[in-house]
Amino acid sequence: MYYQITSAALQGMDVRLVQVQTDIADGLPIFDMVGLPGSEVREARERVRTALRNSGIRLPSKRITVNLSPADLRKEGTAFDLAIAASVLGGIQAIPPHTNDCIILGELGLDGAVLPVRGCISVARMARDAGFGRLILPMKNAQECRLVTDLPCIGLRNVSELITYLRKGTEPEEEPDVSEAEVREEPDFSDLCGLEVAKRAAEIAAAGRHHLLITGPPGAGKTMLARCIPGILPGLSEEEKKVQMELKSLCGESSRNPERPFRHPDPGITPGGLLGGGKGIRPGELALAHQGILYLDELPSYSSQVLTLLRGPMEEGRVTLTRSGSIYEFPADFQLVASMNPCPCGYYPDRQRCQCTPEQILRYRKKADGAFMDRVDLCLTMQPMDFEDISGRRGSGAPSSVIRERVRAAWEIQKERYREEEFHFNSRLPHTKIPEYCKLGPKEEELMERYFTRFGLSGRGYHKVLKTARTIADLDGEERIRVRHLKEAVCYRTEDDIPEGRGQA
Amino acid sequence: MTHREYWFWLCSITGIGSVSLRALLERYGTPEALWELSAEEVNGLSQLNDAQKRAFQESREEYAVRKRFDRMTMAGIEFVTLEEENYPKRILQLYDPPGGLFYKGQLPPDSLRSTAIVGARNCSPYGREVSRAFAKALAAAGIGIVSGLARGVDGYAHEGALSAGGRTYGVLGCGVDICYPRQNLELYLEMQANGGVLSEQPPGIQPIPRHFPMRNRLIAALSDAILIVEAREKSGSLITVDQGLELGREIFAVPGRINDSLSQGCNELIRHGATIARSPADLLSYPTGQDFGETEEKALKLPLDSSEKLVYACLDLVPKNIQGIVNQVQLLPPVVMELLDSLELKGLIREVSRGYYIKTGL
Numbered sequence: 001m002y003y004q005i006t007s008a009a010l011q012g013m014d015v016r017l018v019q020v021q022t023d024i025a026d027g028l029p030i031f032d033m034v035g036l037p038g039s040e041v042r043e044a045r046e047r048v049r050t051a052l053r054n055s056g057i058r059l060p061s062k063r064i065t066v067n068l069s070p071a072d073l074r075k076e077g078t079a080f081d082l083a084i085a086a087s088v089l090g091g092i093q094a095i096p097p098h099t100n101d102c103i104i105l106g107e108l109g110l111d112g113a114v115l116p117v118r119g120c121i122s123v124a125r126m127a128r129d130a131g132f133g134r135l136i137l138p139m140k141n142a143q144e145c146r147l148v149t150d151l152p153c154i155g156l157r158n159v160s161e162l163i164t165y166l167r168k169g170t171e172p173e174e175e176p177d178v179s180e181a182e183v184r185e186e187p188d189f190s191d192l193c194g195l196e197v198a199k200r201a202a203e204i205a206a207a208g209r210h211h212l213l214i215t216g217p218p219g220a221g222k223t224m225l226a227r228c229i230p231g232i233l234p235g236l237s238e239e240e241k242k243v244q245m246e247l248k249s250l251c252g253e254s255s256r257n258p259e260r261p262f263r264h265p266d267p268g269i270t271p272g273g274l275l276g277g278g279k280g281i282r283p284g285e286l287a288l289a290h291q292g293i294l295y296l297d298e299l300p301s302y303s304s305q306v307l308t309l310l311r312g313p314m315e316e317g318r319v320t321l322t323r324s325g326s327i328y329e330f331p332a333d334f335q336l337v338a339s340m341n342p343c344p345c346g347y348y349p350d351r352q353r354c355q356c357t358p359e360q361i362l363r364y365r366k367k368a369d370g371a372f373m374d375r376v377d378l379c380l381t382m383q384p385m386d387f388e389d390i391s392g393r394r395g396s397g398a399p400s401s402v403i404r405e406r407v408r409a410a411w412e413i414q415k416e417r418y419r420e421e422e423f424h425f426n427s428r429l430p431h432t433k434i435p436e437y438c439k440l441g442p443k444e445e446e447l448m449e450r451y452f453t454r455f456g457l458s459g460r461g462y463h464k465v466l467k468t469a470r471t472i473a474d475l476d477g478e479e480r481i482r483v484r485h486l487k488e489a490v491c492y493r494t495e496d497d498i499p500e501g502r503g504q505a
Numbered sequence: 506m507t508h509r510e511y512w513f514w515l516c517s518i519t520g521i522g523s524v525s526l527r528a529l530l531e532r533y534g535t536p537e538a539l540w541e542l543s544a545e546e547v548n549g550l551s552q553l554n555d556a557q558k559r560a561f562q563e564s565r566e567e568y569a570v571r572k573r574f575d576r577m578t579m580a581g582i583e584f585v586t587l588e589e590e591n592y593p594k595r596i597l598q599l600y601d602p603p604g605g606l607f608y609k610g611q612l613p614p615d616s617l618r619s620t621a622i623v624g625a626r627n628c629s630p631y632g633r634e635v636s637r638a639f640a641k642a643l644a645a646a647g648i649g650i651v652s653g654l655a656r657g658v659d660g661y662a663h664e665g666a667l668s669a670g671g672r673t674y675g676v677l678g679c680g681v682d683i684c685y686p687r688q689n690l691e692l693y694l695e696m697q698a699n700g701g702v703l704s705e706q707p708p709g710i711q712p713i714p715r716h717f718p719m720r721n722r723l724i725a726a727l728s729d730a731i732l733i734v735e736a737r738e739k740s741g742s743l744i745t746v747d748q749g750l751e752l753g754r755e756i757f758a759v760p761g762r763i764n765d766s767l768s769q770g771c772n773e774l775i776r777h778g779a780t781i782a783r784s785p786a787d788l789l790s791y792p793t794g795q796d797f798g799e800t801e802e803k804a805l806k807l808p809l810d811s812s813e814k815l816v817y818a819c820l821d822l823v824p825k826n827i828q829g830i831v832n833q834v835q836l837l838p839p840v841v842m843e844l845l846d847s848l849e850l851k852g853l854i855r856e857v858s859r860g861y862y863i864k865t866g867l
Contacts, residue, residue, distance in 0.1 A: 200837075349858050351629035351767060358688065381827070382828065383860075
């Protein structure tokens with residue numbers, strides 16, 4: 001008897017349909033799996049056989065062949081277990097023929113339990129788009145999928161429930177969703193005393209989603225400041241939350257009410273960890289930071305190989321991987337926040353503590369310099385915290401909620417301004433569009449000319465100042481960029497800072 | 506070989522310095538006489554140790570010596586012996602003047618009043634500004650600036666002198682064909698057209714630690730006065746000062762903050778009697794019998810409004826972070842940034858490194 005069940009294979013974020021075909025024939029009893037099964041899929045044979053037996057189904061002594069079609073697509077992972085079981089059940093006529101409008105996924109335990117798999121949200125998305133009628137999957141995954149789609153999701157706990165459902169159509173009893181929404185404990189801006197300049201830079205960075213570099217000695221508060229930034233970003237929209245849940249699901253994690261990600265990868269991270277890949281092509285740190293913040297603490301401690309890899313995604317807003325001729329894409333529209341010391345000992349330009357030579361300083365800074373620094377618009381230099389800051393005697397300023405409102409207002413302005421465009425934030429303005437959106441009046445142009453000469457700005461540096469000024473003007477509620485916006489923007493420029501270079505004549 | 510070539514040979518023997526040279530010449534009179542010595546006579550020399558005797562023997566190859574001399578001349582390097590007219594007379598005051606000097610550009614003329622400026626290699630931005638400003642003012646008043654082309658105060662002094670269109674001379678601890686440190690290459694080149702670089706080390710000799718105290722005595726000797734800008738308590742620049750004191754040079758020291766370790770050496774010197782240098786005028790108006798005129802005082806002619814004054818008042822020569830300024834003046838960051846821009850435009854302040862500002866001038 002021939003029976004076919006539809007399942008799905010993950011390719012990065014894309015999903016491809018896999019037909020699980022079973023044929024039962026006379027001959028020596030054998031259970032054969034074909035169709036380029038990977039090692040886990042080959043092991044499915046044992047799991048399926050045992051799970052079925054423990055659910056009361058004995059396989060006949062016949063020749064059972066299972067093919068996973070298309071046969072030239074490599075199949076990985078354990079998600080096919082349930083579909084294989086269903087297909088075999090169909091082949092031995094333990095379940096009636098069915099309409100092929102459902103997709104089945106799930107891993108099996110030897111006791112017949114149906115266990116959660118990764119990537120079900122991507123499958124649900126594809127199933128909906130392709131017009132499938134329902135999804136049969138593990139209970140925990142079904143709970144998750146119901147949050148992102150209105151596609152009927154049948155959640156199963158074990159093989160017996162599968163058989164009951166497929167024979168009689170009775171859906172198993174609903175289990176209450178006891179997963180808790182993740183709650184991130186974020187420091188509030190008002191937890192930091194003083195630091196007005198740093199907070200202002202963070203606000204500008206958040207408002208225009210500009211990439212930000214924070215320089216300062218150890219203990220200046222760089223990491224504390226970076227951790228506060230997610231708190232001033234507006235919340236995710238429903239659509240954006242679905243993307244976050246999908247990305248999390250691809251990693252095998254479930255997320256009930258996702259917030260903007262704050263990813264802080266370890267300095268030892270490998271290119272694979274950053275970009276993604278590995279078995280099953282999982283998303284890497286960059287994709288997991290999509291719509292949120294990627295924080296790199298102590299930039300020179302990351303390998304230069306890894307830092308070079310940032311450039312492409314920062315420019316494209318996505319990660320593209322090529323594996324065996326196939327291309328996999330993940331969204332990776334993140335905001336980079338990086339911190340570093342001004343010199344190897346960390347205390348430059350305080351010559352009381354810093355004995356670093358200019359060559360040492362330049363060499364140290366060169367390590368963090370790379371093509372990706374071209375995309376960093378803002379540079380903030382912090383000083384060591386003084387007693388007034390630490391003791392809390394200096395005022396604490398506005399709480400994050402107040403700043404978030406200002407950032408949200410700026411985001412609204414940009415959304416409106418760029419509604420016809422492919423980009424949505426000032427930081428992402430391509431240089432061809434800068435004259436259009438960052439028009440300058442004569443006084444402003446004169447000032448920029450002075451800055452161009454005075455600071456030796458490159459073309460890119462010049463544009464960065466304009467983009468920053470555009471965001472400052474938006475925060476100020478001003479349609480036109482004014483002189484005062486430029487004066488502030490130029491203080492955050494990222495042009496080469498040569499320690500003890502030759503001064504002007 | 507010519508007489509000068511014989512001198513050149515004698516001055517280029519590795520391991521034989523000015524003291525041994527002087528002893529040898531006192532005994533034998535001329536370089537030619539030394540060249541003519543037989544092998545046994547060389548071995549019998551009491552003025553040299555064994556290693557020096559070996560070097561002496563090995564160096565006596567006429568072809569090699571003349572070839573090196575020619576190569577030196579072709580490279581534009583000049584050589585002067587202490588017998589010659591244009592050998593700087595001030596150096597003869599030393600107990601152990603070099604037998605010969607190698608130089609590119611010019612030697613400091615005997616008639617040119619000179620001041621040596623020395624100080625820390627790892628100087629602070631304060632030291633940098635002071636070195637430049639003093640050198641500039643003194644050079645503008647026609648004084649030659651002598652230093653060692655080292656990183657830090659030396660380099661900034663040369664820079665300051667050049668910026669005033671003055672003359673500056675660098676005494677090196679290596680051959681004059683080698684620019685050490687590499688980062689001062691521009692200065693090294695520019696100085697040859699506006700002064701010169703000189704050394705007692707022959708061309709090709711690398712800078713090694715032993716050479717630097719030796720060259721410091723030449724810096725002290727070439728100057729009429731020595732200005733020390735920043736020095737820690739146990740600094741190498743103090744050796745130059747000791748040499749200067751032995752030669753009877755006037756010592757000036759720039760004071761610094763009492764808790765600043767970089768100024769301990771200078772402040773100590775002042776306590777022990779060095780003349781305090783608070784501005785170039787302190788050096789120019791020093792009673793040496795010559796009046797070089799007043800330097801222009803940088804008067805604050807441009808009017809500042811009250812907020813600008815507020816920001817300007819909290820800056821000095823020690824770099825201040827913008828947050829530090831905000832803390833002091835209690836104004837919002839964008840407002841402070843506007844004021845800093847306006848002060849910078851008026852030439853009153855400068856950003857020395859990202860986010861750090863100082864007052865310019867003195």
